[in-house]
Amino acid sequence: MKLSNFHFELPEELMAEYPAEHRDESRLMVLHRDTQKIEHKLFKDVINYFNEGDVMILNNTKVFPARMFGNKEKTGARIEVFLLRELNAENRLWDVLVDPARKIRIGNKLFFGEDDSLVAEVIDNTTSRGRTLRFLYDGPYDEFRKKLLELGETPLPKLIKRDVEASDEERYQTIFAKHEGAVAAPTAGLHFSKHLLKRLEIKGIDFAETTLHVGLGTFSPVEVEDLSKHKMDSEQIRIPETSADMINNAIETKKRICAVGTTVMRTVESCVSASQRLNSFEGWTNKFIFPPFEFSIANSMITNFHTPKSTLLMQAAAFGGYDFVMEAYQVAIKEKYKFHTYGDAMLII
Template sequence: MKLSHFNFNLPPELLAEHPAEHRDESRLMVLNREKQTIEHKLFKDVIDYFDEGDVMILNNTKVFPARLFGNKEKTGARIEVFLLRELNQDQRLWDVLVDPARKIRIGNKLYFGEDETLVAEVIDNTTSRGRTLRFLYDGSYNDFRRKLTELGETPLPKYIKRDVEPEDEDRYQTIFAKNEGAVAAPTAGLHFSKHLLKRLEIKGVEMAEVTLHVGLGTFNPVEVEDLSKHKMDSEEIVIDERAAAIVNKGIENKKRVCAVGTTSMRTIESSVSSNGRLNPYDGWTNKFIFPPYEFSIANSMITNFHTPKSTLLMMISAFAGHEFVKHAYEVAVKEKYRFYSYGDAMLII
């Protein structure tokens, strides 16, 4: 399939600027692949589609406050620095994005905080907006990380034009977030409340936690018409033995195995045995899933509504069928479902 097959008209007012008042009361569109039917529910109704022994696969990555604002030496120009990946803990080297990039060259120093106690030096260019920074800080590593957290803010997606609000620190994080390392939230998981998770647990639904540290590469635009030529950035993933055992038991018992989010789906599809079971794994993935694709582990999934021409929409189309998803998105626009990170959800069974 081609990039143009995944274009559609998305009215800008449907991009969700704020989360729903309550996590589990966002809207839920349910797609039944076998019956080719669409239902309209609330997210808390997802429990009606799962029974004892079914499995949900959750991404337990935790978003860190990756957006910093500093000032360039001499000129004092305000520079946004988006932390992407820690390269070397001892040397305090980070891959970052800077904006405006045209003002930032190798050798420049940036000062952060009102007291300017945190300083970074630009030591390399990586991409047009990418730089490698060495942070200059006299304290311990733990003190350094605390300083980053203190100065950083929640990295809301760029489409959200408003300022970060106090509620974002909590709401742009899943309630099961544990392992810090993501620069964007695994947004399908944002709909789960503590109450809903407890109800699922009482019903006997098993939870398998995996980790994929979401990077900005997930959201990079596809710039080639031939999808086979698009390259995904690598992201770090962890599947432990316990998670693999829970998932494999669900497969063997012919239960519903649900990937919560495209990140969970990419994680499990990156470590599949020859007999269609999930293998423990600790490493990296750059897997790009687009139609046609045969999925090995999950037989259902929960996801948000995605933007035109995105790799996320391509994965959903591979899982549910391109024409069915195209129709569902037409219905979503007509019914004014909310799109993207703080938007509504879809269950595909």
Template sequence: MKLSNFGFDLPSELLAEYPAENRDESRLMVLNRKDQTIEHKMFKDLIDYFNEDDVLILNNTKVFPARLYGNKEKTGARIEVFLLRELNEEQRLWDVLVDPARKIRIGNKLYFGDDDTLVAEVIDNTTSRGRTLRFLYDGSYREFRLKLNELGETPLPKYIKRGVEPDDEDRYQTIYAKKEGAVAAPTAGLHFSKHLLKRLEIKGVNFAEVTLHVGLGTFNPVEVEDLSKHKMDSEEITIDSQAVNIVNKGINEKRRVCAVGTTVMRAVESSVSSSGMLNEMEGWTNKFIFPPYDFSIANCMVTNFHTPKSTLLMMVSAFAGHDFVKRAYEEAVKEKYKFYSYGDAMLIL
């Protein structure tokens, strides 16, 4: 498959600026791979497709307020700093993106907050927009992290032009988020409400939690026509024994094992045993899934609607079949489904 196979016309008005009023009342397109059928439902209807001892695999990563705004020393120029990952806790080193990058050089200092109590020094260039910052702060590490959270804002995707609003702090986070470290939400999980999860639990559905801290690399554009030459950024994964036991039990009993989101699918496919079972893992993955690909763990998937030529669309096409997904996306555009992070959902059976 080539990059050009994944292009399609997406009207800008279908990019979701806001989430559905209620989490589980977004729309749900259901794709049945066996019958090649498409149904139109509400997300809360998801429960109708699961039975006792089926498994839902959730990504419990938690988004932190990764977008900061500071002022450059002397000139006072306003600079956006997007925190990507912490490199060294003791030295308070962070890998970041800066904008506008042309103004930021090694040795520059940036000042944050009205009282300038948080200062960062640029100590390295990593990419055209990437920098390594050393944060200078007098308090303890805990106080430093609290300061980052206080000054940072919810890192909504750039396509959302309206700016961050108070509700975004809650809505751009799954209700089961636990482990802080993501700079973008695992958006398929945003549709689950407490009520829906409780109904699934009462029905006997089992939940397995894994952690993949979503980085911006997931959204980097593919710039090569030959997909085998595209390199994904690495993302941190934790899969513990409890998740492994729940998932492997579901596989052995031939239950429905559903990956909630491309991040979950990427995580579990990064830690597969020779016998096709899930392994424990603590590490990093740069796995890039595109057609053709043989999946080992999940036989079902929940995902959002993705943008043209994205790695996320490629993974979904690998799972459901390129032609089927193409037909489904044509119908989604025709029926005015909402796309991207705050958009509607798809269930692939």
């Protein structure tokens, strides 16, 4: 499989700028791998494809407001800072992306907030776009984190061209988000409403929670034609023992196990035992899934419609079958499905 195998023309008007009015009323395309049949539904119809004892695996990561705007000392130039990950809590060290990158050098100071209440110093140029910042804040750590939350805004992906609105704070977060640490939402989970979760629960579907703190690596462009040469950034994951037990029990009893999103699929496929069961785990993964790939845990998957040449599309194609998924994408374009973060969903069974 080569990068060029995943190119297709995506009309700009199909990129979703806003989510559906109600979470569970986005459109849902259902792909049946056995019959190669495609159905068109609403997301809340997903309940009809699952029965008592089936398991849905959720990613309970929570997005933090990672995008901040500051001003450079002396020149006052406006600089966007995207918080990627905390390196050292005690020393207030963070890995960040800065834009425009060419204006920032080691030793530069950046001021945040209307009253310049937070100051950071650039202490390292780690990559061409990345920097390490030390925030100069003397107060307690809790106060510092509160300050970051106050000054940060919801980190909508750059492909959404509009400004962040108040409603994004809620809608760019799954309703089961618990553990803060992601800089992007696990988008397949955004379609679940409280009402739909309750209906699934009443029907006897079980929910296994896992965590993958989504980093920007998930969205980094693939820049090599030979996919085996692409390296994913590492992201932090956790599979509690209770979730692993629930999923392994469903494997034993031949139930439907659904990975809700590419992040969940990468998490579980990173932790497969020699006997093709799921191990509990806490650590990091840089697993990159592209065709051909033998899946061990989930036998169904919910995912959004992804952009051309993205690692997310490659994973969907690995699971649904390359030809079938690429054909489904052409159907989606013809039927005007919405793509990307706030777009519509696909269920592959």
